[in-house]
Amino acid sequence: MKISTDVKKGRQVELKSWKSPSDPSDGNFSFGIEPFNIPEGIIRKNNQLYFRTGPWNGNMFLGSILMTAVYTDGFYVVADNQQQTFYMAFEYSNDSMLIYCELNSQGKFIERRWDAGKGNWINRYSSFQTDCDIYGYCGAFGICDSSKRCSCIKGFKPRNIEEWSRGNGSSGCFRTTPLQCQRDNTNGSGGAGQGDDGFLKLMVKKVPAFPVRSSIINGDCKDQCLENCSCVAYAYDAGIGCMFWSGDLIDVQKFSTSGVDLYDLYIRLPSSELDKGKNTKVIVITTVIAGIVVITISALFLWCRMAKQRERNEKRKHIKHKIYRENSIGVKLQQLPLFNFKQLAIATNNFNHAKKLGQGGFGLVYKGILDDGKEISVKRLSKASGQGLEEFVNEVVVISKLQHRNLVRLFGCCVDREEKMLVYEYMPNKSLDSFIFDPVKQKILDWKKRFNIIEGISRGLLYLHRDSRLRIIHRDLKASNVLLDRELNPKISDFGMARIFGGNENQANTKRVVGT
Structure with missing residues (x-):
């Protein structure tokens, strides 16, 4: 069977x-x-072009992707350009295979093969798959995809928006921006405007209708198209060479079949249209980067603000706690005789170093003489002590409620701005450690005196642990905290570490390690 055309003979x-x-x-x-x-x-319908296979490249039609299996079975096209005769034929090497082709009443070209096992004809190829196969379904410069939807090539817009919105894209698309070479020709400047026009690459498309072929090699296709202002697109195929299009591009189709990449089609566009994509990418990238920067700065600002707010809250808590503690001190100290700072400064000769009796964990102790001649010991709370205020209050609370011959007596206190001082009875023999660890003084402590000191300390502890109104654990009892009067009677002092228990409590938890 041969389907042929003889141009000379008509x-x-x-x-x-x-x-x-x-x-x-x-x-x-x-x-x-x-x-x-x-x-x-x-295929023509009422003598009008209805379907086209795409150009023949010597092996296949560029556009009929489902005919590839047919080509291997003996399908071929012969083109004699000199004699202007063209024909296509089927010559199968397997004579036992029964195949027939038909053009049915619906306009589909179908090839069928006889299946002896099933006893029926099996379809092998059909020219029509979707409406996209209809010639000009999406009009000029329109693209039809596998979902039968039409879209315009980049740089083009629909001619009839209403028709396109109803799914009819046959009116096609028009160019939104003229080619630079066309503007140059209109303005009379001449030249092809090669520097201002470029090409958009479209991959995996059905080749448009009516290409003009050229035998030049692939690398020269672009230059030849740019030299001709009427050239609107080009493509290259090894079996054909360069293909050029002028006028409208009709019947451009996307293939949905995966792995099919028949050729690349290059659409001529002004550089302004090509730069839109680049500009869009730049805008998107810039926007994303700017967004990230703004979010980062905002997050940093918010974090700093929250940190400052936390710091202010901590300061408020500290101030409130300090005020509360100050108020607590004021309430508790109201029950004791209060000395003013000037009075104690005069008594200690302005806290002269010569008046220094010793140094505890939370401050210095000075000897002083009041205006009435009474000798006193002044414990001045150290400003550098982080725990001094708590121990000061604790000592005031504890000693003010205790009365025992073996406990040091508290005369009063002084609270003046940052200064906090306790005023005790004066112990002329200082502390027990000054006798025990002094080679000369330790001889004064015979066994009887030592026994009396031990007995006095025990009585003081017994009072603290059992006989006082409050059950008190000293927690820092040592030789330096046992003072001796003129007769070497012991008196327990320095209750800064002391812990008060309830009357029926036998144990309690402590928050930190204390004592020596």
Whole structure:
């Protein structure tokens, strides 16, 4: 079977469809081969182009992707350009295989093969798969995809928005910005505007209709297209060479079949349209970066603000706690005689170093003489002590409620701005450690005196642990905290570490390690 066209003689051998499946008279469709600039198989409906296979490249039609299996079974096209004769034929090497082709009444070119096992004809190829196969379905410069939706090529817009919104894209698209070479020609500046026009690469598309072929090599296709202002697109195929298009691009189709990449189509656009994509990318990237920077700065600002707020809250808590403690001190100290700072400064000769009796964990102890001649010991709380205030209050609370001959007596206290001092009875023999660890003084402590000191300390502890109104654990009892009067009677002092228990409590938890 040969379907042919003889241009010189004006003869054509075509395949005609039936009018209907039951009416063998000539129908509306015919299938033949048209030379155009490159041979193509076409189907006409009422003598109007209805379907095209795409140009023949010597092995296959560029656009009919489902015919690849047919080519291996003996399908071929012969083009004699000199004699202007063209034909396509089927010559199968396997004579036992029964195959027939038909153009049905719906305009589909179908190849069928006889399956002896099933006893039926099996379809092997059909020219139509979707509405996108209809010639000009999306009009000029329109693209049809596998979902049968039309879209315009970049740089083009629909001619009829209303028709496109209803799903009819046959009116096609128009160019939004003229080519630079067209503007140069209009302005009379001449030249092809090669520097201002570029190409948009579209991959995996059905080649547009009516290409003009050229035998030049691939690398020169772009330059040749730019030299001709009427050239709107080009493509390259190894079997054909360069293909160029002028005028409208019709019948551009996307393939949904994965792995099919027949060729690349390059659409000519002004540089302004090509830069839009780049500008869009730049805008997107810039926007993302700016957004990240803004978010980062905002987060940093918020973090700093929250940190400052936390710091202010901590300061408020500290101030409130300090005020509370100050108020607590004031309430507790109201029960004791209060000395003013000037009075104690005069008594200690302005806290002269010569008046220093000793140094405890929370301050210095000075000897003083009041105006009435009474000798006193002044314990001045150290400003550098982090725990001094708590121990000061604790000592005031504890000693003010204790009365025992073996406990040091508290005369009063002084609270003046940052200064906090306790006023005790004066112990002329200082502390027990000054006797025990002094080679000369330790001889004064015979066994009887030592026994009396031990007994006095025990009585003081017994009073603290059992006989006083408050059960008190000293927690820092040592020789330096046992003072001796003129008769070497012991008196327990320095209650800064003391812990008060309830009357019925036998144990309690402590928050920190204390004592020596």
